[in-house]
Amino acid sequence: MTWDWLALPDYWYARLAVTRLLAVVYLLAFLSAALQFRGLLGSRGLTPIPRFLARVPWRRSPSLFHLHYSDRAFAGVAWTGVVLSALAVLGLPDLLPLGGWLGYWALLWVLYLSIVNVGQIWYSFGWESLLLEAGFLAVFLGPAHLAPPAPVVWLLCWLVFRVEFGAGLIKLRGDPVWRDLTALHYHHETQPMPGPLSRRFHLLPGRLHRVEVLANHAAQLVVPFGLFAPQPVATIAAGIIVVTQLWLVLSGNFAWLNALTITLALAAVAPVGGGPVTAAPPTWFAVLLLVLTAGFVVLSYWPVRNMLGRGQVMNRSFNKLHLGNTYGAFGSITRTRYELVVEGAPGEDGPWREYEFKGKPGDPRRRPPQVAPYHLRLDWQFWFLALSPTYGRGWLPRFLVALLRGDRHVLRLLRGNPFPDDPPGAVRIRMYRYRFADRAEHRATGAHWVRHEVGEFVPPTTLDDLTSR
Structure with a gap:
């Protein structure tokens, strides 16, 4: 039996872009952990990990640090993640056989999961779960000599759909300023971390702010459906998401949320013209891909129920592995800073x-x-x-x-x-x-x-x- 129907050879660029940019985000995440943990989470930090581990069992926070914790061990995990991420940016995993690829990206995911699950309030942001979910899917993208697996490409598109559509829904259901188009009269000034251009964005005429809000609604509530359309519609939809995310990069500081959303959107991009010659997945890997897909179909029940329900919440993980999460941002807007x-x-x-x-x-x-x-x-x-x-x-x-x-x-x-x-x-x-x-x-x-x-x-x-x- 051949498994060609599970392969998407035209999406070689999508895999290249997603894995290299995801490695960059991993690098930033591990570097942030390495440089900040002693003051925040170290043995004498503001919320010490040893105190957390003493009261929270492994089943509630799966982490390697339940086996052993010391500040030196945490630093070792973080800096190991930095090195592995940097090598992934350079393309080292593509030189490995399929099993080596799986092990490499799985190790990155386990290391970062171990950090997030003991990170307490300092790691309570939606982009931590987003990185873990994206990182888990990247494990199954496979190296360059293998054709990109269709189930993983579609699961990545499903992930960015949840990010965008969930954020759009929570805005419409939440603060009325999103419905009367006045949200950006306040947001650029009151957002958590304004950037160098935020003041200029804030001083734009009110008419342009209303255009921004309308464009945001279109980008988050309409465009994401295009990710699942035939080419070139899917690529166009991905391009619109990338442009809107770059607009957010210019107008404020949202850690790696925008960079990661751009990375995921690129999963829908298929360039015109042929790519490198790639092989179909071997049988054992094809079976693994089908199991993965079935698992995510089950996990999707909770975020779909959340998006469709009246009591939608933002940025919720429904399991301790941070898979099948629900996302959203700025369901309410602060009026005064x-x-x-x-x-x-x-x-x-x-x-x-x-x-x-x-x-x-x-x-x-x-x-x-x-x-x-x-x-x-x-x-x-x-x-x-x-x-x-x-x-x-x-x-x-x-x-x-x-x-x-x-x-x-x-x-x-x-x-x-x-x-x-x-x-x-x-x-x-x-x-x-x-x-x-x-x-x-x-x-x-x-x-x-x-x-x-x-x-x-x-x-x-x-x-x-x-x-x-």
Whole structure:
């Protein structure tokens, strides 16, 4: 029996693009873990992994770290992931036989799954599950000498369909500003991590903002169906998704969400003209592909039910392997931007000096930096914290203690340390209302933001205050 009907030789470019770009995203994800984990998750971090492992069993968080955890072991896993990802960017897995390909990409997936499942609040973002689901499917794409498997190509298209269509549905069902086309009057200014061009996008005329919203609805609610159409319609649909994602890249910082969505959209691209000669899948691999497809058909029940149900939720994993997830973004839009400014002083009476973060707004004169596709996890959590103090319940006191003790691993998560010689004697957090400077204000002062203090989030606090509780 031949298995030619499971092969899509014309999609050789799709596989090449998806695997190489996915390797880039893996590289960024592992690098982010390696550079940030000690302050966030290390044995003395803000939410220590050993404490998490002591109370959460393996069945609730499958991870290699249940076998053994140390900061050195975590660093080993993260840096191993960096090296393997970099080699995958260069195409090493394509030189391996089919079994070697499967093992290589499966190892990348297991390593990152092990990190995400102990990452707690710092790894609670939808793009973590998206990377794991995409990475799992990539295991079965096969090396360059094998024809791209049709089931995996369609499952990748199904994945990007869920990302886009789920995001479109949650917008229409959620905040009314998406329905009256005014969402982008606010979003560019209040998004979690504005970028260098976000202020310019915000200052566009209201008429253009409404066009942006309409284009977004079309790209997320209509275009994704084209991914399953015959060529060249599928390629055109993929191109529209890529363009809209690049628009989002220009207008803000969303870690690797946009890069990964672009990567998945390219699975639908089939170039005109012949490609390299490839072989049909061997029987054992064809059977494996059919089992994979059946498994994802079953797993799709939960995200489909979620999308079609009235109580749709965003970014939910229905199992601990992060497969068959539901996705979505910005079902509600924040109207006013609040920022938390962390300050330290030699004593409770001041003088106070501000801690600057790498990505989130602080100094009004500082232009928002380009951070994406890298992910600054502490900065993102401070955006959530400004929305509600409950987001910091498990880690904010430990963060303040780390500042008061001059913890070098936590301080490395910040842009700079205003107390390079001795730690401060007291810290506090003030809340400000931020808005983008208009053109006249920017010309007069050079500032990108205008801010006004609205209250005290954490009063002046010393180490004794925090350690005596």
